Amino acid sequence: MYAYRRQRFSRFFFLSFGSGHAREWLRRVVLQVSSGADERYARFRFNVALSARGLAALDLGDDLEGFPREFVQGMAHPERANVLGDRFSDAPEQWEYGSDRDPLDGVAMLYAETRRDLRARAEEIEELLAKYRIAYKAEDLELPADGREHFGFRDGISQPFVRGSGRRKPRGIRAVATGEFVLGYKNAYGQEAQAPSARRRSGTREHPFLIPGIDRVAFGRNGSYLVIRKLEQDVAGFWQYAWQAAQAEHAADPALTARLIAARFVGRWPNGVPLVLSPDKERELSGDLEAFSFCEQDPHGFKCPLGAHMRRANPRDTFTRDPADPVQTADLHRLLRRGRNYGPRLKGAFPPKDDGKRRGLFFIALNANLQRQFEFVQQTWLNSCKFAGLSLERDPLVGKEAVDFDQQPVPRVFTVQGSPVRSRYEGLPKFVTVRGGGYFFLPSLRALNYLCEGR
Secondary structure, eight states: OOOOSSOOEEEEEEEEOTTSOHHHHHHHHGGGOOOTTOOSOOSEEEEEEEOHHHHIIIIIGGGGGGSOHHHHHOTTSHHHHHHHTOOGGGSGGGOSBSSTTSOOOEEEEEEESSHHHHHHHHHHHHHHHHHTTOEEEEEEEEOOTTOBOTTSOBOSOSOOEETTSSSOOOTTOOEEOGGGTSTTSBOTTSSBOOOOOEEOOOOSSOOOOBOTTSSEEOTTTTOEEEEEEEEEEOHHHHHHHHHHHHHHTTOSSHHHHHHHHHHHHHSBOTTSOBTTTOSSSOOOOOSOTTOOOHHHHOTTSSSSOTTOHHHHHOOTTTTOSOTTOTTTSGGGGOOEEOOEEESOOOOSSSSOOOOSOOOEEEEEEEESOTIIIIIHIIIIIISOTTGGGOOSOOOTTTOOOOBOTTSOBOOOEEEEOOSSOOEEEEOOOOOEEEEEEEEEEEOOHHHHHHHHHOO
16 A cells, blocks of 8 residues: 555566466465565565456456456456547557457566666566566556656645554545455445455465355455556647647746646646645645645636646545535545656756657556546546536546547647636647556455465
């Protein structure tokens, strides 16, 4: 559940078991897997997550019925792609991995404090993968020291505070139920988040606890569903558009106005300050940057546009007059995000020009309910053309391409609310493209030990 901020450098191995010896490999690496309960200093962190296909390869196929439909189908399934809006350039057929053409069985995630340490430990993992004949594709990721993604904005802000985490709750932030992220605990409805069970196995390892009254174990307890999406960012296109829009407005200072336009798309200034608290100027603010309310401080979007990415991704109390009611606020749809950059930073004069290199963000999220959390956010908030009373516009950053009834492309637009009149930006290019991904189950250590035993 931790972001591993001290281990800024990471390498993800996207695995395809094929005819390899997956269980033997898992037995070799399971002792290296990091525990979520261990907060002690460590130079390395290592985790393993498995897709439905990977669990089936480890003899859990008969028990996959206990997993949700979304997970069993996988992110690339046509039904899921339709929900997520993964069509046209985002279609799974265009992905680098994770599609039906190149399915994934799991992902091994290695984190280290330095690049040198990462390379050394990664070589050991690669040797084991080769020994057990497991195919993989590796991606090197980084958590930048300044915490900014490639568009230049601070990332990882507005994370939910998980009840029972043992950490001190920030003032003004409401705690979100543990069961929203970890299976087997109470969620925001006060119900226990459903944890898949499995048949009891014999063995010498520490297995999941037995379920009273039946000969099955709580395989999913203390686990979580992991969402990974490789998102390529058109950084040059993003800032070129903002620059050209500023020039079209005959701005006295095009660079400053371009930053304001970009901030309106995001909902925050590059330094992380939300527009709700500073709508006209990027300034440093002391105190908690998350202690604000859309409903009370900006109900009409005059400070932060209603369709801004930040507002769509976490509407907070936008749709309720009772911000204390977790069922009526965005708390039912929160995600623990753990994004990391890939590719080099784009350098050069402002506005930057494309250097031909690929770069972007690995969107990484944990949740206990794929449909109600991740997929809801994608479909109902980010990709909805009627979010908060808007019309015919989607998220300016990750909103999907759309067509009309004649299958003709619909121009991408973004509205800035104002009084007495609003303004609108038209012809937005596509700034973010999906290049791969998948749904994975992040098991507890007991569940991993269970998988090591076999039938």
